[in-house]
Amino acid sequence: MGRRSGPILALLVLLAAGQFACRIPSLPSPSPAEPTETRPPVVGKYDMRFGISHGLYPDIRRGEEAIYAMTRELDELGMIWLRHPGNGIAWHEIQPTRDTWDFRKLDAVFNNNEHPWIIPTYGMVGTPYPFNADFSREYMESLGGREEILQHIIANTLDMTNPQQRAEAEVFVKTLVDRYKDRISFWEIGGNEGLPTEGRFDIVTNTYTWIKETQPDARVLVTAICGDDDGSFYRNLEAFDSLLARGMGDYFDIANFHYYGRIEGDFEERLEQRFDEYRAILDKYGLRKPIWVTETSTSSYEQSVLSGPGSEQIQARHVVMRLVIFAAQGAQKVFWYDYGELSIDDKFYGCNLFDSAQGPKPAYHTYRLAVDKLGYYRTVETLRSGDVRLYRFTTHPNEPIFVAWSSSPQTIDLSEYLQAGDVLVTHIVEDSRAQPQTEIAETTHVPISPSPVFVECAGT
Secondary structure (H helix, E strand, O other), rough: OOOOOOOHHHHHHHHHOOOEEEOOOOOOOOOOOOOOOOOOOOOOOOHEEEEEEEEOOOHHOOHHHHHHHHHHHHHHHOOOOEOOOOOOOOOHHHHEOOOOOHHHHHHHHHHHOOOOOOEOOOOOOOOOOOOOOOOOOHHHHHOOOOOHHHHHHHHHHHHOOOHHHHHHHHHHHHHHHHHHOOOOOEEEEOOOOOOOOOOOHHHHHHHHHHHHOOOOOOOEEEEEEOOOOHHHHHHHHHHHHHHOOOOHHHOOOOEEOOOOOOOOOOOHHHHHHHHHHHHHHHHHHOOOOOOEEEEEEEOOOOOOOOOOOOOOOHHHHHHHHHHHHHHHHHOEEEEEEOOOEOOOOOOOOOOOEEEOOOOEEEHHHHHHHHHHHHOOOOOOEEEEEEOOEEEEEOOOOOOOEEEEEEEOOOOEEEOOEEEEEEEEEOOOOOOOOOOOEEEEOOOOOOEEEEOOEEEOOEEE
16 A cells, blocks of 8 residues: 555646745634643654554464564554554463463564554453463353453453452563563553453552553553443443542543444534543543543444444544544544454454455545644644534644534635635545545635545645
8 A cells, every 4th residue: 555645746836836825814812721832843753643543463373474564554554653453462362371471462563663552551451360260262252242251351350459469460560561661651551341340449550550660751541431332431431530539540641531422413512522521520630631532433334333324434534523523622642443353253343444355445545644634733723613613733833724524515714714815625535536635725715515624725
């Protein structure tokens, strides 16, 4: 998969000739709620705003070259954040017996890999103690579906009140962090069953302490809210509240949560509301921590049990909507879930960007476009909401990019924000074409529709 080329040659010629110069009007002073700090013009890999969770790397039994090929494939999306490389990295896989360690998967993943990473300390799902139950692939598959596997993990959750389990957990965490502390700076405690599991407070506080003892400058996340629907969200929010009341806020550096939700009705408003409800719990305890949305996505399936009625077109649109809305609400990082199928029969409800049978979906190309346009944005603000959505991003070095969509086709006037005769409009990819379509439009008549567009100065 080669990188996408720039705008068409004729457009480049016009831009080079300075045909479409524009200026930014003076902006009012920011309100107290808006960030006012300045950032250096040079960006590093940790400044990237977007990432992908899971569905990334194949089984190590396919060989190291398959791992390296996956890294090259992911490089095509830019230096995005990556979270959880796939199977082979859970405690029971790294340490299948007390005397056996297997780091082959993580060693291969991190070899010649420059992406910023979040690595879950115990694995993606929960914090199972590996030496009291069978966690082999064969046994787990024999249990049935996701719910049965999840209940098996919860039933065998690490018990920090057991001295032996606690001591063995400490050895595992410190061994893992010490091995990769020169490569990994961001570690995550917990996994996809969320926080209600018994003993969660002791797991978080102890694990955080062990990570910091081994790598003092590490940044630690705790998966506060998981689940596919609003019922799961609110159950986990209540658990999060109760744990913060016990003082858990001192034992993580970055607050993170997952939100999917149904896409019918007031979808955009619900994304905003769920973020604000999560932030309100942090505010309740005076916690001023960065918030990352480490999982969000929409299915491309026509009848999805996760998202509701979907399509590849809707999925592509929601890539931009989810990234932009959460960013505008205050999320420091936003991660799409996931990249590719976990297996040929498990594509996480069709949320994957890349399909092994058909190749990149429209959502893949749109995600890459969003990274190209907004990946290192400095600031973002919501200019309009409701039937017309309009957001202004500033990028390095202080260039404005607008993202807009509406409930029905229409035109909007951006002359309030840009003093220019014309602007460059870039459409997302939502069909079989891999390349985004571009057009030049008058600043006073920018075409928008339910399909998001990126709008920027057409030249200098």
